[in-house]
Amino acid sequence: MELTSTSFEDGGVIPDRYALAKPVPGGPVTLSENVSPHLAWSNVPGGTRSFAIICHDPVCPSKPDDVNQPNREVPADLPRVDFFHWAAVDLPADLRLSEEGEFSSGVVPHGQQVADGPHGCRQGLNDYTGWFSGDPDMEGNYYGYDGPAPPWNDSLIHRYVFTVYALGVEMADVEGDFGGQDARAAVAGHILAQASVTGTYTQNPRLR
Numbered sequence: 223m224e225l226t227s228t229s230f231e232d233g234g235v236i237p238d239r240y241a242l243a244k245p246v247p248g249g250p251v252t253l254s255e256n257v258s259p260h261l262a263w264s265n266v267p268g269g270t271r272s273f274a275i276i277c278h279d280p281v282c283p284s285k286p287d288d289v290n291q292p293n294r295e296v297p298a299d300l301p302r303v304d305f306f307h308w309a310a311v312d313l314p315a316d317l318r319l320s321e322e323g324e325f326s327s328g329v330v331p332h333g334q335q336v337a338d339g340p341h342g343c344r345q346g347l348n349d350y351t352g353w354f355s356g357d358p359d360m361e362g363n364y365y366g367y368d369g370p371a372p373p374w375n376d377s378l379i380h381r382y383v384f385t386v387y388a389l390g391v392e393m394a395d396v397e398g399d400f401g402g403q404d405a406r407a408a409v410a411g412h413i414l415a416q417a418s419v420t421g422t423y424t425q426n427p428r429l430r
Contacts, residue, residue, distance in 0.1 A: 306402025332362030
């Protein structure tokens, strides 16, 4: 199975338009276009009954103490955890393409409130749901895709791994408001093939 994107090169920098936030002169950051990227997959194995898409950042800071604090950087040796930006399951078996902007185009304060996504898929809650909790301007249920917005003072460049899974089941075994970790666990025993592309992104002026 192969996965490609015209939105960014595998291993390359993700353009600002696909991010939730971007740096600005005099900054630190502002909201960005938040467009979901183009993805296309091929060489799908026989017996595929559905697809799932998961995007995660494996280097999210495990503690918020230094995050976005002036005159400080999040240290490189801080333990890192996954941050899920996108989880979609039950995509139809004949699908081979996610068009640019199909799953998101613009930042929606308080999150996209619809779990039902394009092509009849189910969209999970991404981790901005927890991140914005307690923020009266932004808190809510963030379904579907929301792009990169790593700490603007992080000493590490973040990686965003987009993975498409070909599954031997028509529906993933998740119910209600599931998250990326739930989706990953649900597909684990049903994967016929998978393929990934990875992009990088930083808002730290020193690293851009």
